[in-house]
Amino acid sequence: MMSATNSSSVAFSSLAQHNLTTPHILIIDSRPRAREDLLFLLSDYDIRLFTAENGEQALQTLRTQNIDLILLEISLPDMNGLEIMDFIKSQGYDTHTIILSESTDIQAPIEALKRGAFSYLRKPFSTEELLSSVRNVLDARAFETRHRQMAWQLECSEKMYRGLVDNAPDIIFTLDHEGTITYINQRVTAILGYPVDELTGRHYSVLMSDEDFNRAHPLFSNKYKSTRHIELSLKSEAEKESYPFSITIMNMAFNPAAPASTERNAGAYVIARDLSEKQRAAEIISYHKNYDLLTGLPNRSHLTKQIDTELQRLREINGGMTLLFVDLDRFKLINDTMGHLSGDLLLQQAGLRLKELVRTGDIVSRLGSDEFLIALPGLRDAARIQEIAGQCLKAIQKPFALQDDANVLITASIGIAIYPEHGLSAAELIANADIAMYQVKIKNKNDFCFYEDSMIRNSHAKISLEQEMRRALERNQLEMYYQPQIDLKTGEIVGAEALMRWNHPEKGVLSAGEFLPYAEEIGLIIPYTDWMLGCVCRDMMAARLAGSRTIPVSINMSPQYLDREDCIEKIQEVFSHYRIPQGLFGVEITENISIRNPHHAIALLRRLNELGVEIAIDDFGIGYSSLAYLRKFPIQTIKIDRAFVSEIQHDTSEFPVVLAIISIAQGLGMKLIAEGVETEIQARYLQNWGCHIMQGYLYHRPLPLQPLITLLTSQAA
16 A cells, blocks of 8 residues: 555556646545555556545645645545545645545535536446546646746747747848848858857948859849849858858848837848758758668669669560569568667678679669569560579578677568569569569568469458558557356356457458458567557456456467567566456467477466466367377366367267367366357257356357446346
C-alpha cells in the first residue's frame, strides 16, 4: 500500500498527452484493494500518483503538494468526503474532483456536484468510464495552461522575431527613404566580415561592388511600390572579393528608426541570399536526389529515369532489356543482431560485388533497404540471363567481412523481368521483377525465377493483406475475445481461451485463423503476440477491477515467439507489470514443438511453469508428436482438436482417436478439454468417457471482455 507521502511516476501518454506538466492525482480511499487497483489502472500513463487512506492523510497531501485531480471515495473512517471538498474550496486550491462511491443515497451526488465535483461515478464503474472522466479533467486543465502560455508568448513575440532575424541564414537589413542602413542582422559579419556597428547609419552603397552600383541604384529607390528581385555582387569588408547574392527589396510603410514618421515610402526591407552557398547546396541536393549515399549507386528515382531513357532507344532498334531484382536474405536479422554499422558494411560490399559482375553500360542501383536492381540493356537471351543470375547468387554467397573481422554468410533471392515481354516501362518492369523475387522469397530463397503473369494476382492479394495487417496494429483494429470453458460436473465456467479478432474496416470481424497463419509467414507474429500478451493481461486486470470472478485464461503462442531469446523475460515483465497471480494464465502450444528441438522445448516450458503458467497441448492428435517426448514434457492440459470432436455423430458408436486421447490424458494425469463442442450428442459422449470440460458453440461463442465480465458476474450471483 502506498502512503500519502509516497508517489510513483509512470507513463501517461495517451490521457495527458496535451498537458504541459506532469499531472498530480490523489487517490483517497480507505480500502487498500481499491487504492491498489486504481494505481495499477493508471500505471500506463505519465502521471504522478499519491494515495491517502483517510481524510487526515488527504488534507496533509493537499497542503504539501499541488494536486490536479482527486479520485475521492465519500465514505472515509474519520470524515466525510464532502468535508474534504469544503476544505479545498476554503483554501482556494486549484483542484478538480471525481467522486467514486458505492453509496446509493441520491443526495450524495447532488451535494458533491454543488461543491464543484467534475463527475460522480457510482461503483462498480467501467474502466472506460473512469479513464474518460480523468481524460476530460486533464484536457480541461491543459487547455487553461496553454491559454496562459499563449498570453505570455504574445508578450515575447517582438524579442522572438528579432532573435529569428539575427540568426537567419541570409543578410537582412532595413533602409530609410535616403538609403541609409537603419538595421542589419549579425549574418553580415559571418558572410562578409563587416561588424554590425560599422554598417548601421551608413549608405547601402558601402556593400555594393563597383560594377553593380549603377544597376542597383534605381531598384533601391523608393519610387517602386512592388517587391523587386535582382542578382547583385556584394563586396567583403576587405574589398578583395565580391560574392553573388540574390537580392529581394520590399518597400516598408513605416520607418522602424522613426515610428512616428507619417512619410509613406519610409524605406525598404532587404533580404540578401548568398548564391555561392546556394550553388554548393544545389549540387549536394542533386547528388542526394539521384544517388544512394551509402553505396554511391543510383537510387530508384535516378534508375527509373535511366531505364526509361534507354527504353526509348531500344524501341527504335527493336532491342531488349533484362532487369534483375536482387533481395538479400536474412539481412534484417543481421542488421538487428549485429547492429546497423555491420548492416551498412554488408550493403556496401554487396553493391560492389554486383557492380563488378556487369558490363560497361549496365546499371546497378540500390532501391532501398536490402534491395538492389541490375538493368542489362540489350540482353534478352534466357540462357545468358540465367548465367548472370547464377553469378550474382554465387557473389552474394561469399563471406562478408564485417566488424571485428566477423564473417557472415547470406544468400539472395532474384526476380527477373524482360522487356518487352514483361513490361513496357521502367515502373512496370521493376514492379514485375519485384513480384518474381517475392515468389522466390516465399519458397526456398537463394534462387531466381522469371516473372509470369499468374504471379501478379497472388502477389497483389498477399501484398494488400500484409499492408492491412501492419495497419491493423497501428490503428487499434485488433481485439481479444474469450471463449468460456465449462465444467459439466458443476456447470461453472472454469476458464477461457483468448482468441484474437481483427475488426477489418471492410470485411467485418475476422477470426484468428483467417489472418494469423499469414502473420507467421511474413514475420508479424511476434509483434502480434506481444500485443496479445499485453492486451490479455490488461483485460484480466480490468476484469478484477470490475469485481469479476477470476478465471484462468490461456493464449495460443507460436513456436516463433517461443524461439525468441527474451521470450521468458518478456512474459515475466508483462506479468509483473499487471500483477498476474500464478495459476491464472496459460499458454497453448501445438504438439509439433517437440519436433523442432525437444530438449530446448522442455527447458523452455519448465521455465514457463516456474512463472505459474499452465501449459496446454492444443489440437492434440493432428501433429507428429512422440508420446515418449510428451511424457517428459511439463504439460498440464491436453485439448482434443475440434476435427475429432466433429466426427462424433452418435453417442452409441466408438471413436478410437477420441478414446485414445482421453486415455492418454488420464494415464498421464493431465487435465482434458474438448474444443469445438457443438451438439448435445458430442457433449454426452465425451462426458460418458471421462472428459468433463467443454469449449464450443453449444455453450458459448467467443465473447468480448465486457460481455464475459457480465456473464461471470451473473453466474456468481
